[in-house]
């Protein structure tokens with residue numbers, strides 16, 4: 208009985224996170240993606256966060272899916288090593304080449320590189336010869352691109368996509384997302400493409416069309432036509448748009464997408480529609496049945512701490528605060544974060560070590576927390592049920608022996624084997640501050656950190 212209950216709590220982590228998110232306590236740092244709220248069919252809020260874990264892929268990979276489904280994209284080549292750049296650029300016909308840094312963040316066009324050797328231009332560059340295209344690709348590879356979405360440290364560019372260039376008549380915005388309020392798939396379209404949709408939503412919301420698709424009647428030509436008219440398309444472009452909307456919708460549902468964003472969708476000088484940029488995110492809970500998506504997983508794009516945690520099956524999410532938390536059970540982890548906030552500080556992470564954590568797992572969790580430079584203090588809060596307090600204590604002692612302890616540590620243990628847990632900590636002669644209950648623990652760690 209208890210086992211089942213525990214399983215349910217652990218599996219409901221996404222919902223708990225949403226609940227806390229609504230109180231604006233923290234954002235999920237991993238896998239940024241656009242999410243939004245609809246009210247009376249109007250977009251009332253755009254956020255660069257999402258409630259579920261999303262697996263993102265690169266633009267060139269998303270375009271491969273678009274190509275597979277028959278959506279209009281240009282020919283391109285991916286370059287992983289500098290010496291491949293020349294051949295790749297040479298395989299494409301000019302007269303224009305576009306060189307695009309592949310990172311899991313938007314705003315590349317307006318971004319800047321940290322290293323001078325990358326040149327002054329941003330992460331999307333135009334070239335008029337194959338040799339210049341190759342040179343630009345070489346300049347970007349291995350360098351660090353900073354955009355509005357990467358944060359000030361930026362992201363290292365490990366892959367560059369060289370694409371055929373084209374002449375743009377106009378740029379639009381088209382996206383498919385999950386509307387969480389109605390649990391429906393929704394479209395968002397705007398004439399104002401190529402720029403921040405968040406900005407359009409804030410300043411000129413009337414220029415955004417959005418609607419949800421009724422799952423019972425499904426998608427029909429009418430939806431595509433509505434988008435085509437909103438974009439101001441004419442003649443055969445309307446037909447092209449209807450087909451594109453159907454194609455994207457099919458891809459979205461078949462591949463378990465969370466979001467699919469084409470920004471910009473363009474009208475070329477010749478008057479045809481083209482997907483010039485594409486961002487796709489997928490529901491990570493569906494990855495067991497999406498091998499093609501999983502094959503596109505790029506580990507180098509993940510927060511290394513979250514990656515390490517996932518290898519040890521720890522529920523870990525890095526946050527912006529200063530107090531590292533090690534807790535068992537998602538509910539207790541949420542309560543711990545809330546109480547830290549209540550006493551005037553911010554949690555540095557969400558960490559649920561789970562029900563049956565081993566000493567090794569606890570050691571690993573402790574290592575991950577201490578490797579976070581923002582952590583000014585650690586709060587271990589364990590309610591031993593299935594998890595035994597002595598196991599947690601052994602893990603903590605072992606971890607501190609291995610890596611040392613440079614910040615204050617408050618430990619609150621309660622439940623199964625609590626006495627032997629406390630004894631292990633006391634006998635270890637570690638500099639641990641003991642706490643009697645949850646608020647005592649939170650007060651003590653906040654006081655220790657604030658000095």
Ligand code: GDP
Nearest residue numbers: 305313314315316317331372373401470471484
């Ligand atoms: P983002 O900045 O990360 O969203 O990257 P995008 O792929 O959206 O590129 C940014 C901008 O570069 C686009 O809005 C276009 O204006 C421009 N761009 C991208 N590809 C081409 C192209 O083939 N030709 C031209 N002329 N401009 C392009």
Ligand code: MN
Nearest residue numbers: 401470471484
């Ligand atoms: Mn874009």
